[in-house]
Amino acid sequence: MNTLTKETARSLAKVINSRLSTCYNDDLVAILGTGRESNNEQAVQSWLLSRFAHIEVGRTDMLMEYALEVLIQHLDDLRLDVAIGGKSEQKTPQSFIPAxxxxxxxxxxxxxxxxxxxxxxxxxxxxxxxxxxxxxxxxxxxxxxxxxxxxxxxxxxxxxxxxxxxxxxxxxxxxxxxxxxx
Structure with missing residues (x-):
């Protein structure tokens, strides 16, 4: 068994992104990614690499289904948090980190x-x-x-x-x- 590689994450992201329904090709960038990715597929790849960095990759099809399920749940949780009026604090800039x-x-x-x-x-x-x-x-x-x-x-x-x-x-x-x- 191997851990998730960038290439495997890219392939998984392509399939997962094709199964997601969004309004724009980059509306997941500022949710899943760092905010610097070019499109949703790259944002999904970033999310996969951060979320599943140490998962053992055996059957890619099982990992893809699991990752898609976790991603959809994550997005639903965020939407629910926004809908019910949750309050996340906007991070205040730190003096030792350049804004x-x-x-x-x-x-x-x-x-x-x-x-x-x-x-x-x-x-x-x-x-x-x-x-x-x-x-x-x-x-x-x-x-x-x-x-x-x-x-x-x-x-x-x-x-x-x-x-x-x-x-x-x-x-x-x-x-x-x-x-x-x-």
Whole structure:
């Protein structure tokens, strides 16, 4: 038996990614990956390597099914945490770690990840309309969320993805408040 290699993780990620249903090709980047991957497949690969780094690889088909099940459960848990109003603290920058500025691409990946996490709660047209009311401004839904993320933070310490969950929870709270008043 061998441990999970980068090549095996890449192959598993390709199959697992093809079985996932998401809105964009990079909306998992700021959830599963570090936030620097190019697409969902690479984010799934990063997640596999971090989550299953020391698992013995025997039957790849069994590992793939198990990893897919764990991944879907992880995403469902995150969505539930956002939906019920969990509060994750946004990490405060440490003075001994230089802060890094978010790029436009990283902001967009975080916005798409936030949309994926909050979209489980409502129907898409209702959610888009609610975001339109709450966030105002120009552009489509993702552009509005991107601008909102930018107004809340422009830096991170370790990985851009560290910002996703706390910002998703904050936006969901804001959307719930608006939804209750309409």
């Amino acid at each position: 890094k500025a978010l790029t436009e691409r990283e902001l967009r990946c975080i916005a798409r990840a936030i949309y994926l996490l909050i979209s489980n709660e409502q129907s898409k047209p209702y959610l888009d309309a609610l975001i339109e009311v709450v966030l105002k401004g120009d552009g489509n839904t993702i552009e509005k969320i991107t601008a909102w993320v930018f107004t809340h933070t422009q830096i991170y310490s370790y990985f851009p993805s560290e910002l996703t969950l706390p910002l998703a929870q904050r936006l969901m709270h804001k959307l719930k408040q608006a939804g209750e008043s309409y």
